[in-house]
Amino acid sequence: MSIWEYANPKKFMQTSGFLLPWVTGLSVLTLVVGLVWGFFLTPDADKFGSTVKIIYLHVPAAMMAISAWTMMLVTSLIWLVRRHHVSALAAKAAAPIGLMFTVIGLVTGAIWGQPMWGTWWAWDPRLTSFLILALFYLGYIALWEAVENPDTAADLTSVLAIVGSVFAFLSRYAVLFWNQGLHQGASLSLDAKENVSDVYWLPLLVCIAGFVLLFVTLVLIRTRTEIRSRRVQALIARERLA
Amino acid sequence: MIALMIRDMRLAVRAGGGFGLGLAFFLLVAVIVPLGVGPEPATLAKIAPGILWVGALLSCLLSLDRIFALDFEDGSMDLLATSPLPMEGAVAVKAMAHWLVTGLPLVSAAPVLGVLLNLPLPGYLWLVVSLALGTPALSVIGAFGAALTVGLKRGGLLMSLLVLPLYMPTLIFGAEVVKRGAAGLAVATPLAFLAAITAGSLALLPFAAAAAIRVNLR
């Protein structure tokens, strides 16, 4: 039994239909636990006050914004190489979710930046990179919407995802070069010297897990919808031919 | 290949080919900006590198959809695809032809517009160098965007939405070269990055663009 069997629409519908209630429940549970713990059961930080608690939305959203694009890149490659429809549709399904995570990251960042830096927006490298990432998401979604034939759209968006990834990566470094910024370094890393203290990062980990599960849930739901919609399109087109 | 390059340039230069439109647009940008921000020479000198690069980029964007759309509509693209020319080569040649009729005039006009915008003296050399090095990348990245949207009826707006984010690294390094050059600083680093982006785009993007064209012809 190979993993590619799940790329068959039938198998995917069965498996995802079975998994969906469990993943949904689990993501709600982790998000509630993580956010309640983070917002209400952690002490205010001495430097930042209670504003710091926005990290429980900001950091996971920002991480997922990048992860969603990475997932789209991988599924696009799978579509181009192995022609599994589910893979292309999963990429399509993930794009608006990724865009929303990017927007959440940007908005929570602005809300946090106001009291911290005294400004809603600064052309800081990280902020700028995220804004550019949001534009890449927009272009990708717009291309899917504009092309009528779904297989053509899948091919074109896959090529765009690959080229876009390279250029998004380039932009990230171009922007770093262009302006060294205000933003603090990563709050979480494996060499734990500069990490935020345990009190904060345990609930943060739970929140990140919650966001990952939320992403999986939403992608499953949207991919199932896309598969159904493709089936409907095929039926309508066949009806017209007959 | 050479035949295709000559044909594309001939088509662009003859009536209705839109040759010179980009150049006129570039001029308009250089005129409109001082009208918007005020005639203060110091302010203009400060923003000149950025405005000139943004203007060149937008002028280039303006004519991108002509690279493939006309050939696609009248069936030439079908015929090219069944000809012995590899599609990758055809794409690269068409992007080069676009550069010769759009990018090159922009490069040569840029110093004159620099005068209008009060660009500091040391900046002129680097303005020309950075545009000469960067505009081929704009043409070939644009050709990729045009290839993605060539099958669409009104793809122009979508193409801009797709191409502009891809232009950002080129713009950042290109404008940085002029900014540093105008301020008398060392330009080697951004210039090297700009050259790397151009070389990489020229080498790899024709393959992606050709793939997109083939998909659109199906």
Add this chain to the structure above:
Amino acid sequence: MSLLSAQDLAVARAGIAVLEGVQFALTAGQALVLRGPNGIGKTTLLRTVAGLQPPLQGNITAPPDTVAYAAHADGVKATLTVAENLAFWAQVFGTSGAEAAIDRMALRELADRRAANLSAGQKRRLGLARLLVTGRPVWVMDEPTVSLDAASVQLFGDVVRDHLAAGGAALIATHIDLGLDAAVLDLSPFKARPAAQGGIRSAFDEAFT
């Protein structure tokens, strides 16, 4: 020698099978005329044969660089003259037949005229002259006689006949009699069946059965 053949060919338009089980073979000197009602998939079949889109099933066998394709659209550039248009394609295909093609398609008087000033029929003749400069043996043509007058149809029929006599082959979708000694393939029996009746199933049919 077989110049072009199709085995159990199925073709799709916009992802939906339109024809299936198409078989034919062309050898030097043969022409095949495709018939069938509008929308049956003649253009799709010809584009597949020309290599512009992949077949859904089955395969097409042809030696490399044998097929020259003439679509509905001629690919004629309005701002170039007749001679320039042909010279370009001759250069692309690496042949030197542009002048001969101009004479053969009776375009000599128009050679220096811009294509924008040609009538629809003259433009069509120019489009067909392009087939001559490709130097390729198999001509795949989609409704080549549209907007041609009777004399031009006659001329074109002669050109195709000469091409066949010189060892070429032609696959033509047309409803007009070109006066060729050509086999006729009616595509109606090859119309793709619905998946439920044993036709080709798409991945999305499977998911819901």
